[in-house]
Amino acid sequence: MLAIEAHGLRRTYTSRTGWLRPRRTTTEAVRGVSFEVASGELFGLLGPNGAGKTTTIKMLNTLLLPTSGTARVFGHDVVRDPVAVRRRIGYVFGGDRGLYERLSALDNLRYFAELYEVEPCEQRRRIAELLELVGLDGRERERVEGYSRGMRQRLHIARGLLHRPDVLFLDEPSIGVDPVAARDLRRTVADLADAGTTVVLTTHYMAEADELCDRIAVIAGGEIRALGTPGALKARVQERDVLEVEARGVSETELDRVRALPGVRDAAVDDRGSVQLLTVQSDRGTELHARVLAALDGVRLGRVTTREPTLEDAYVAIVAEAERATAGSVGSAAASTEVPA
Numbered sequence: 001m002l003a004i005e006a007h008g009l010r011r012t013y014t015s016r017t018g019w020l021r022p023r024r025t026t027t028e029a030v031r032g033v034s035f036e037v038a039s040g041e042l043f044g045l046l047g048p049n050g051a052g053k054t055t056t057i058k059m060l061n062t063l064l065l066p067t068s069g070t071a072r073v074f075g076h077d078v079v080r081d082p083v084a085v086r087r088r089i090g091y092v093f094g095g096d097r098g099l100y101e102r103l104s105a106l107d108n109l110r111y112f113a114e115l116y117e118v119e120p121c122e123q124r125r126r127i128a129e130l131l132e133l134v135g136l137d138g139r140e141r142e143r144v145e146g147y148s149r150g151m152r153q154r155l156h157i158a159r160g161l162l163h164r165p166d167v168l169f170l171d172e173p174s175i176g177v178d179p180v181a182a183r184d185l186r187r188t189v190a191d192l193a194d195a196g197t198t199v200v201l202t203t204h205y206m207a208e209a210d211e212l213c214d215r216i217a218v219i220a221g222g223e224i225r226a227l228g229t230p231g232a233l234k235a236r237v238q239e240r241d242v243l244e245v246e247a248r249g250v251s252e253t254e255l256d257r258v259r260a261l262p263g264v265r266d267a268a269v270d271d272r273g274s275v276q277l278l279t280v281q282s283d284r285g286t287e288l289h290a291r292v293l294a295a296l297d298g299v300r301l302g303r304v305t306t307r308e309p310t311l312e313d314a315y316v317a318i319v320a321e322a323e324r325a326t327a328g329s330v331g332s333a334a335a336s337t338e339v340p341a
């Protein structure tokens with residue numbers, strides 16, 4: 001049986017702004033999203049800020065009603081049968097909310113086990129199992145206020161699994177977690193999927209998605225722009241070379257100059273603290289090095305390297321394509337319209 005079936009899901013938000021001249025703003029956050037997730041699959045939902053990922057997840061886990069379209073979780077309709085859906089799902093969101101700081105991890109789990117109506121005779125065994133799964137056994141009697149971010153995230157996952165859900169939604173689990181703790185967290189998520197739990201993961205870390213996900217949907221502007229295995233998504237940019245340039249002071253003007261060079265397919269700048277990383281994707285075999293450096297005349301440059309395309313390059317290409325497709329009308333974010341209230 002399929003774990004998730006979403007057909008034509010849409011969600012529009014309406015909010016009122018202004019006092020003297022009130023306006024009603026309508027945002028089409030999700031605009032007709034359809035996909036299926038098989039039981040036991042680890043499914044990734046990737047997309048830029050405001051793409052509609054959280055809205056999609058909230059419709060699937062019954063926290064938001066769809067404006068139109070349908071969704072089912074293990075055959076249960078999210079609108080008509082929300083109680084049955086909630087029994088089958090767990091939801092873990094990143095950040096600091098949702099745990100009692102002054103209590104130990106053990107007491108937090110006992111409290112939530114009561115709340116989720118885990119049978120009293122089963123609670124002790126279940127909590128011990130979960131502490132082991134998330135690697136917190138031995139630390140369970142310490143207060144949560146002394147926990148690191150990575151430990152808190154693992155405790156969040158344990159909390160989300162208390163009632164043995166068949167589907168776990170993980171919204172940005174590794175946000176703000178250091179690289180070593182993030183690696184442990186990925187191990188936990190992989191173990192979970194190996195044990196048969198269906199996982200829907202949103203993340204901004206492409207390497208994480210590449211390592212973990214069986215399939216990935218890239219969502220931008222409220223629509224799915226690509227869906228496939230990490231390998232299939234990467235195949236889209238296989239025929240490209242990637243040039244990386246460390247720089248300081250690259251503006252839109254230089255970026256446009258680079259984008260206009262013959263053979264260049266995409267160019268993007270990522271601000272990494274005091275330094276920028278310019279990534280240029282080009283048709284395989286294009287000799288770009290000298291021409292890119294000439295286009296960056298006047299910019300302070302650091303290391304220049306060439307590398308094979310990664311999932312991140314595929315993602316950048318898919319999102320850039322989506323932005324070009326919607327340019328001039330709604331931009332890359334969700335479409336918003338304003339009318340007098």
Ligand SMILES: Nc1ncnc2c1ncn2[C@@H]1O[C@H](COP(=O)(O)OP(=O)(O)OP(=O)(O)O)[C@@H](O)[C@H]1O
Pocket residue numbers: 013014015027028029047048049050051052053054055056333334
């Ligand atoms: N409660 C709300 N009222 C009005 N607009 C909203 C509301 N929640 C989200 N939006 C808008 O809907 C769009 C989609 O937001 P959503 O949170 O689903 O995106 P996201 O992909 O999860 O983004 P992020 O990666 O930043 O979490 C955005 O334009 C956002 O501003």
